[in-house]
Amino acid sequence: MKQVYVINGPNLNRLGLREPNVYGHETLSDLEAFIKEKGKQTSCEVSCFQSNEEGQLINWIHAAGDVGAGVILNPGAFTHYSYAIRDAIASVSVPVIEVHLSNVHAREAFRHESVTAAVSRGQIVGLGFKGYHLALLALMEEGEI
Numbered sequence: 615m616k617q618v619y620v621i622n623g624p625n626l627n628r629l630g631l632r633e634p635n636v637y638g639h640e641t642l643s644d645l646e647a648f649i650k651e652k653g654k655q656t657s658c659e660v661s662c663f664q665s666n667e668e669g670q671l672i673n674w675i676h677a678a679g680d681v682g683a684g685v686i687l688n689p690g691a692f693t694h695y696s697y698a699i700r701d702a703i704a705s706v707s708v709p710v711i712e713v714h715l716s717n718v719h720a721r722e723a724f725r726h727e728s729v730t731a732a733v734s735r736g737q738i739v740g741l742g743f744k745g746y747h748l749a750l751l752a753l754m755e756e757g758e759i
Contacts, residue, residue: 615659617683618753620649620746621674622664623690629715638715638742649686649746656754668692672702679706684753686746688713693728700729709735709756711749715742 622642625632630641646662653660661683663674671689678685685703687710692699703710712731717740731737736752738745 615657616754617659617661617678617681618653618686618750619674619678619683620646620660620662620686621671621678622662622688623671623692624666625690626664626688627666640743645743645746648743649750652747652750656750658750658754660750668696668698671699675699675702675706675710679708682708684708684756685710686713686749686753687711687730687734688715689730693718693730695729697729700733703730704733709753711735711752712737713745713749714739715745716740 622645627642629645630639642664649662650660663670665671671692675685675687685708687703689696689699689712693712693714710733712728712734718728728737735756738748741748
């Protein structure tokens with residue numbers, strides 16, 4: 615069975631509470647249930663992780679590379695400045711797709727820059743939970759996991 619790691623970064627644990635006008639009222643638990651169900655529908659084992667700590671995200675990216683799991687990554691604010699996460703993505707041979715719930719390009723200027731996008735297979739922004747589903751479908755079609 616194919617494996618996918620869904621890795622969510624800082625403040626994603628606050629979904630449903632944090633800026634509902636931007637992120638909606640659904641929670642991280644809702645997101646994880648949603649993407650796990652989509653995984654079942656495509657015969658894919660989905661493992662979900664969330665941390666507010668940069669090092670944890672790096673460890674999970676490395677672990678995905680070690681087991682051959684594709685990665686759906688929402689690095690949160692680390693998107694804009696974490697060269698360590700960028701280097702972790704570059705260090706693994708599995709595909710990584712960067713996902714953001716909101717359209718970061720329609721928000722504050724500092725959110726327009728992603729240091730992780732250049733080493734990711736692709737980037738999906740502004741489609742909410744559907745972005746995670748589209749990333750899962752793309753990984754399944756890659757044939758590398």
